[in-house]
Amino acid sequence: MQELAKNTTHTKSKTQLSTMDARWKGTMKTIKKDWQLYSLLLLPVIYLVIFKYGPMFGNIIAFRRFIPGGSIVGEEWVGLYYFKMFLADPTFYHVLQNTLILAFLLLIITFPAPIIFALLLNEVKRKGFKRFVQTTSYLPHFFSIVVVAGMVLELVAVNGTINNIVEFFTGERYSFIQMPEWFRTIFISSDLWQGLGWGAILYLAALTGINNELYEAAWIDGANRWQQTIHVTIPGILPTIVVLLILNIGNFLQVGFEKILLLYNPLNYETADVIATYVYRIGIESASFSYGTAIGLFEAIIGLTLVFGANFISRKITDNSLW
Amino acid sequence: MKESAQYKVFKVFNVIILLLIVYVTLYPFVNIVAQSFSSEANINAGNVTLLPKGFNVETYEVVMSDSMFWINYKNTVLYTVVGTIISLVLSTMIAYPLSKKRLKGRRFWTMFAVFTMFFSGGLIPNYVLIQKLGFGNTIWAIVIPTAISVFNMLIMKTFFENIPEELEEAAIVDGSSTYNTLIKIVLPLSKPILATMMLFYAVTHWNSWFPAFLYFSDKELFPVSIYLRNLIKGAEGTLSSGATSADNLTQISSNIKSVTMVLTVLPILCIYPYIQKYFVSGVMLGSVKG
Structure with missing residues (x-):
């Protein structure tokens, strides 16, 4: 997805011949070359986001009233x-x-x-x-x-x-x-x-x-x-x-x-x-x-x-x- | 170097102290093994120390004829096997790309993982998340949330970094994909670290009890660690009602507890020679990175 987005940006800027263009080319090149390496990271990163960063974000229920079975981020703000x-x-x-x-x-x-x-x-x-x-x-x-x-x-x-x-x-x-x-x-x-x-x-x-x-x-x-x-x-x-x-x-x-x-x-x-x-x-x-x-x-x-x-x-x- | 007289005296004391440490280290385990083969009356009287008194194997028969013990034991085997496979695959998938110096964003993703070592979400947000995902009373509650240990990941990463780049480059020139290079070239070269990781994860899963304790209510799903935990806590209930008055009851469970402990630890003891070899080298490798 990200690669696709960068691809289209790239074609658009093609006519402009700026230094930006060269930089984009570089970035795109590494991503194109290493997309298989990035694809390996995908599942572990999803894991970290859900199971490690998810609970960190879940700490928000310390500031909200949480009802068991209710919304994961709690019901209403109660501050401190x-x-x-x-x-x-x-x-x-x-x-x-x-x-x-x-x-x-x-x-x-x-x-x-x-x-x-x-x-x-x-x-x-x-x-x-x-x-x-x-x-x-x-x-x-x-x-x-x-x-x-x-x-x-x-x-x-x-x-x-x-x-x-x-x-x-x-x-x-x-x-x-x-x-x-x-x-x-x-x-x-x-x-x-x-x-x-x-x-x-x-x-x-x-x-x-x-x-x-x-x-x-x-x-x-x-x-x-x-x-x-x-x-x-x-x-x-x-x-x-x-x-x-x-x-x-x-x-x-x-x-x-x-x-x-x-x-x-x-x-x-x-x-x-x-x-x-x-x-x-x-x-x-x-x-x-x-x-x-x-x-x-x-x-x-x-x-x-x-x-x-x-x-x-x-x-x-x-x-x-x-x- | 010549040794002074004081140093010679110290060396004698040193050996005595170290032998004492060995004795104290082994005693609790030997005591449990002795109890597991002893008669109730002898444990009752406090006669059992290093050797069984009133030798019998009946307690083993009692525990091993409990179908729930075997159901729970098999669960532990299942959770350990599945959990170790998932952990190994995911850890390789994160450690390998992050070991490549040319990878853009490598530093960021490494820090992204390492940060979770110092700050974790805490008990209750984790609990809420697992319940929301519907993992309660399923194997996933045990094998997924702890799938990647960042410490282990760093050890693997260090190992991959030390594989000579030329070996992979040759394959890439021949048109091999990254996946292919990883499976055909890198992993066969990484057998020692994979063995270490397998043991790290397997021992952790085998010994794990808390996730099952939190998320499982169905007895049929318990690992053997919870079976043992319930024996220990149950016997304690008897104890609190007055230590000496309920002696008989506590003694029976003392036997059974000992047998269950021995059977739970047995697989760990069987692979201990490998464990201690691979664990030590793994920890050393990890310490290189700090």
Whole structure:
């Protein structure tokens, strides 16, 4: 269609012999030459427009009253009504606080852990043992989140392994999954368990890329292994750390919502309920589509701001950035 | 380089720490396998750790004789196969043109795709869209919305960019169309990346549960992940009514849950050697692009 339109424009301007004409000829030529490449893009672009940009546009229902079964863009403008609604909703502040605490714990615990793991592995000189540890550590990454949740619930169950240990020391057994004060520990531990090995891959790749001469030079300067780690190894993997940190900050508020949905229950809502699970209950379970969308949009915009902000700051300070 | 005494001590501790990590990594899974072969009484008493106690295969018989389990299991296979094929085709269709440096608008369309990695429509607009399209209770709700992973697309694009241009040019001079060149020349050269992508997508589809949870109400359509999810959540209901009083009920489901988990994970374990090889090389390739 587009090609056809350009074709007719081209014939019209033929008599005018302008530079415009030459430019058109160029454009038309590339399109004519590569129309088969463009035709391949057609279906994927339609996919992106409908399934990725469609829902972005669908966020408009945060500003309109939406009736289930009604128009996809909602019925009438209500402006910031739903935003004012959640700003006055005490539960919103509660789940926001829970989200921030979990996100912060994830950032200070599960982000550095793979770096430390990679550094420890890097000190192993026996190839076979290193490979064995590495291969084993990836395994949990490939388990379905449902299976992971199932395993977690079995481990912390009243008759589970954790309670065997706890009973040995205290003589008592607890139903940890029903105790709000334990939810964060359970959640962070399971995240650590699932992501430790996988998260180390990129660091290990960066570590193999460090020039051996740097270590030798440090050695000649009298640096011991620890000083070499501080002055050679860490600077060597710093670009990788920064890039992954930016990506992590971009996903700051997405605190493993699917796993929380599987692990939480009314008894541990107090600490387990986060923005995403609240949106799910408001939007899907109670069918308050517009209200849920407004909270979801708020979260997405914060996420986007965080990734741009982190990228900007990192470019200024370390010269490393995503783009 | 000579090693100091402290470094030698550190190395011993390092090996101990790493072995501990291996132990903790494997323990939950081994524990589930042990439970799946153990008797109720022994799980009840908290006796099962690494080895089955009161060995039996009855629980496997119970789970495997449930027709719904097999219906759901077959659904998972179907969704994985169909979803992986759709994903592979669409990802190739976008990655190949965008790998061509001469293509006008290449930068724009790449950014168009990459932007969706950082900003997504959110849960509810997605839900409304899928319902409006009439995808509820159909396979399309599972295989279409997640068809293209932009991250995977970037990995594929990088791979295609590294195929020597001359190979394709020779074919084009001979009058081969773009489609023909792609199928006859580029794809046969891209077997490693296609294998990687196939595993990436297949594992994602096999493990997926949330779309089915959102869009399916018909039990006959559930993937096995939802079957398992309902077991887990059902047992939790028993638990909330008082941990010790309902012990018997929770124990039965503990057995059954373990068996279902083992059977769900089994295919992943079977292909794990390939997975870990291809995934690692795929992630490395992706990291080149950042």
